Each structure stands twice: as structure tokens, then as C-alpha cells.
Amino acid sequence: VAPMSNPYQSPLSEQFYNQARQSVEAARQEVINSVQAPALSLMIVSGISIGVFLLAIPFDLLLLVIGGMAQADDSHIVTIVVRLIWSVAILAASGYCLYGAWQMKTLNNYQHAFYASIVAMIPCLGPCCFLGIPFGAWAMTTLYKDEVRQRFQT
Secondary structure (H helix, E strand, O other): OOOOOOOOOOOOOHHHHHHHHHHHHHHHHHHHHHHHHHHHHHHHHHHHHHHHHHHHHHHHHHHHHHHHHOOOOHHHHHHHHHHHHHHHHHHHHHHHHHHHHHHHHOOOOHHHHHHHHHHHOOOOOOOOHHHHHHHHHHHHHHHOOHHHHHHOOO
16 A cells, blocks of 8 residues: 655655755854864863962962961052952953853854953953963954854854
């Protein structure tokens, strides 16, 4: 017995749908390949920065406690407090850059990826001080491409 044809089936062939789906998937894979290197570079630089400041912050806290116990002069304590606050700010900025780079790598959130590349380019605040500038610029240049922007989910 021959199978009955579906009267609701599209007149376009299934082969047409498969070709269209493959074309869309190939375009998406091309975009994924183009964002991998800048996203990974920004993730590495951010990770290094996070690691450094996760070591620096406890050290600054230790200096603050030792300095307070040793009755150090106020200028040294102020210096340590300012350095501690700046370390926390850089740690937060590096964490955000890591998050934005992950969003870029997975093509999930264009806005976070874009803003993270801007934060990475802020001298003395972005990850690894001046190393974040070229990687942030590379990420932003990649994100500005129309084909990349269109492939993000949000």
C-alpha cells in the first residue's frame, strides 16, 4: 500500500528546506569562528587579571592590618586603602570583561559583549592594564560587523 500524500504539505520540497537550514547553519558557524579568537583572547587577559588581583587584594588587606597594628603613619594607610579600592574596581571590571567575552564567544548577548569590549579598552581599569586595549579593540571591531551583530540571540 502506497503512503497517502499529505494535503497540507508545502509544495516546496524538503530538499529546499534542508539546503536553507544548512545555509543558515553555515553562516552561523562562520560567525562563531570569527568571534572565537577575540573572545578567547579577552577571556585569557581577563582571567590573568582576575588571578593577579585575587592575590593582590588579600595582600593589601594584610598590609592594612599590619600597618594598623604597627601604628604606621596615615599616608601609608591611605595609600594602601586607595590601592585596595582600585584593586577591587579592576577585579570587578575584569570579571565583567570575562563575562562579556563569554557572551561574545557563545553569541548570547550582544550588549554585554559590546560593553565589555569598551571596559577592556579603558586604560588602567580594564584587564591587565594596557593589555586589555588591543584585545578590547579587536573584540569591538569584530562585533561591529553586520553579519556578527545579526547572529546574536539578543
